[in-house]
Amino acid sequence: MNYKELNKNIKNNEISPVYLFTGPEQYIGHMMEKTLADIEISRGLETLNLTIYSDKNLDVSELLATCETLPLMSKKRMVIVRKEAQFDKITDKKDLERLTAYLEKPCPSTLLIIYWEQPDKRKKVYKAITKYGSVVVFEKLDAGELQAWITRRIQNAGKKIARSALDVFIQRSMYLANEKKNMEMVDNELNSLIDYIGDREEVTKEDVLLILPQSIEDGIFKMIDYAMTGDKGRALLMLSQFYQEGESPFGVFSLLLRQIRMLLMVKIHTGRGMPPKTVAGEMKLAPFVVNKILKNGRNYPLESLWDLMVLGADLDARMKLGEIDQNFALELFLMKIK
The missing domain is CATH 1.10.8.60 (Helicase, Ruva Protein; domain 3)
Structure with a gap:
């Protein structure tokens, strides 16, 4: 389920004893756990009935003992295993067996929330959660x-x-x-x-x-424009400004490649007759983002973008292998844009 479905279940008082929170938007998960705590834990008794595990090397024995402890003057006890506790790193067979046994028959007076951003669906622990608890996927919002x-x-x-x-x-x-x-x-x-x-x-x-001042992404578009129109000096000046603002050569290079990749994909889709709104849905972008990319990239030939992607992939590999200096590679890439 997603966070909207979880909200609906909470309103209908359909709350599972165990939740697995996955996906990149852990922040939304933290907001949902607060909603659950407001409902399940008596006001003013949070310190007695809420336990959060966030340290590495999670002690499974301690976790299970806490889960089996009855709440104090509250409807429920809440136990939260944060991402930092590295639930996914538990490898001891006995610990995994004990966890699985608890998940198959969780304590009814305890609400257990486990953060596992990219769960291994082959594991018995995951299968137990999906069977006896609920999995909530917090994807990026559209x-x-x-x-x-x-x-x-x-x-x-x-x-x-x-x-x-x-x-x-x-x-x-x-x-x-x-x-x-x-x-x-x-x-x-x-x-x-x-x-x-x-x-x-x-x-x-x-x-x-x-x-919200102009982002580096907008600056990258301008830098590409300068390079495409032959104003290499101004493009290199912008690169120097990025460095002065604390950006690393590899960070700027990654953003530069990303913008060129987006330009390429948008031009390919629209070149096939796909309307911008459909392109936005295909690439999971807002329509105004696609329109902006089209506007910024109207003068960029498709062939040039393909050549830049090939060159970028080569320079990226050489930088990571230490075969070429990052600063020089980025300057070389800008000089090759035409």
Whole structure:
């Protein structure tokens, strides 16, 4: 199930004794565990009935003993095994057998939540959870879910935001375009935005532009533009500015390759007659991101993009093998763009 289905089950009081939280959006999982704690643990008694394991080398005996302990003056006891506890690293056969036995018959007065970002579905422990508990997959939000999330957060703060300002926030956040961006980062940006406007009710586009300055991804597009139009000097100047802002050569190179790959894929899809909205769905991007890529890449020949991907793959391998200096490789790559 996803977080929406979990929310629905919670509202219907259909709560499992064991949950496995997987997927990249662990931040949303933390929010859901708080919702469960508010329901299952008596207010003011959290310290007595909530145990969190976050240290490496999880002690399975201690974990199971805690799970078997009755709650104190509360409906349930909650036990949470965080990602940092490395549940997936448990290899001792006896420990695995004891865990599996508990999962097959969990204590009814305990709510156990286990974080396992990429579970091995072949393992007996995983199969026991799927059979006797519930698996919740916290994937990255899509464009519609992200819009709803941001709107709801702003409304909960007693503010409102126009659609144009919302679109700018989503664009500048880079959540839909950057797979490494998560909802914790987006929420931190939202908090900064809400704090900035103070007593004002409406969030404006100008507020968003101030709080979320132009991202390095936008700068990468400009750098490619300069290189494509033959202005290598300005492209190299932008590269120097990225270094001054703390970006590493390998980090800039990775972003550069990613932008070129996205340009290539969008041009291939649209070249086959696929409308931008369909391309957005195919690539799991927001429509405005695809439109922006099309606008930025309208002057980039498809053949040149293919050549750059081949060159980039070669330089990437040589950098990782230590056969070429990262700074030199990146400068060489820019000089080859035409």
